[in-house]
Amino acid sequence: MPRDLNATLPTDLHADGDRLNTNHLLRATLLIAAALCSRGVDAQSTSADRWPFEAQIGQFAIHSDFNVAANPQFVAQLGSLQADLKKTLQIEIYPEPIHLILFEHQANYQGYMQRYFPTVPFRRALFIKRRGPGMVFAYKSDQMYVDLRHETSHALLNASLPYVPLWLDEGLAEYFESPPTGNARQHTHQATTRRKAFWRQVPTIESLEAVGDLTAMGATEYQEAWSWVHFLLHESDQSRGVLIRFLQELQAHSPPGQLSRRVATELPDWKERYLAHFQR
Ligand SMILES: [Zn+2]
Known part of the structure; x- marks a missing residue:
């Protein structure tokens, strides 16, 4: 399900694909922090420029209006995400600071976003970056941990790679x-992908590469993009190597070309292998 910004934005205001002005964002963060604290009991407090709860977990600076860092599951998953990406994708994950701005209530999150980013349509969570540190915004919900892993994955990948094709991102x-403790095959996209594979429907990477912006990334494109990542990472060492080398060359600033061409060359029987992978 798309959770990212997918509306047309002013030229200086982009999210998830093309990043927001971080200086603007940091200023907005400090302003809202002061506004939140102004409701506190001690107006003279020297912590008036701080959020009620702040924590540092690895490279993540957390600013929140509730004590999210007290949740051991949250701390463990956030702390392991960098290692998961590095181990699975075999690229360096750079320790660039990433800010997480988290709200206990949806109303406060929406009020913050409407105040500082009035043209940004509502999303449960957002990753925003242009220059400087990436920032992730979210509010407490049943989906918050999934949302945060999704958006912080964007943040870590975009801190570490000069460019990530939209569909692959x-x-x-x-x-x-x-x-991380779950079985990747249990993702909600799994059932849809297997049903399509039963009917021998195989998405092409070319069609995903043709998606120009997030407005064209619908539920089908998210499911198809997930299925290609799953296929490449899990079908065989050979398929995994195609994706890993592509990412490693991206990281080395060596133009890797289109992934679709690599797959056509290195996995010429990709269609049958994709079907077999999801029909198992
Ligand atoms: Zn996303």
Whole structure:
């Protein structure tokens, strides 16, 4: 399910694909922090420029209006995400600071976003970056931990790679949003992908590469992007190697070309292998 910004934004205001002005964002963060604290009991407090709860977990600076860091599951999953990405994708994950701005109530989250980003349509969670540190916004919900793994995956990948193709960025974020202790095959996209595979429907990477912006990334494109990431990572060492080398060359600033061409060359029987993978 798309959770990212997917509406047309002013040229200086982008999210998830093309990033927001971070200086603007940091200023907005400090302003809202002051507003939140102004409701506190001690107006003279020297912590008036701080959020009620702040924590540092690895490279993540957390600013929240509730004590999210007290949740051991949250701390463990956030702390392991960098290692999960590095181990699975075999690229370096750079320790660039990433800010997480978290709200206990949807109303406060919406009020914050409407105040500082009035043209940004509502999403449960957002990753925003242009220059400087990436920032993730979310509010407490049943889906918050999934949302945070998805958006922080974007943040870590975009801190570490000079560029990530849109469809692959979403496919990887969808893949890593599953709890690390869970079985990747249990993702909600699994049943849809297997049903399509039963009817021998195989999405092409070319069609995903043709998606120009997030407005064209619908539920089908998210599911198809996830399925290609899952296929490449799990079908065989050979298929995994195709994706890993592509990402490693991206990281080395060596133009890797289109992934679709690599797959056509290195996995010429990809269609049958994709079907077999999801018909198992
Ligand atoms: Zn996303």
